[in-house]
Amino acid sequence: MQKITPEQKEKFFPNGITNGVTIEVYDFISSVLLRSRPDVDGWDGLKALAICEAIYESSWSNQAVQVKDVLEGKVEGYQKEINEYWGIDS
Structure with missing residues (x-):
């Protein structure tokens, strides 16, 4: 964790979220709102x-x-x- 950039940290842990399921839900909702493909479809x-x-x-x-x-x-x-x-x- 100490060797990643702040940008990478935000990409993998958006808004400081560390729970895997919560990250997936966040990614899904973001994908719907932004009309983009989620990381895990x-x-x-x-x-x-x-x-x-x-x-x-x-x-x-x-x-x-x-x-x-x-x-x-x-x-x-x-x-x-x-x-x-x-x-x-x-």
Whole structure:
């Protein structure tokens, strides 16, 4: 932190915000207001979530699970029980 410029610090920690989720929300709102692309868009968020889901699916099935397969809906053993409970069609 001591080796970055004040401009870099403001870019990565706008208005002194240090909480990651708050920074993402700030970036999203700024992007909407300025009509610009956020640093992390919806697709990036979906991919990050798919990594977590692949870990759950891998643990549930005791097998390696590809993130690509989660994104394509090919793997849903862990998720199936949750979907059934909530009445969600996959």
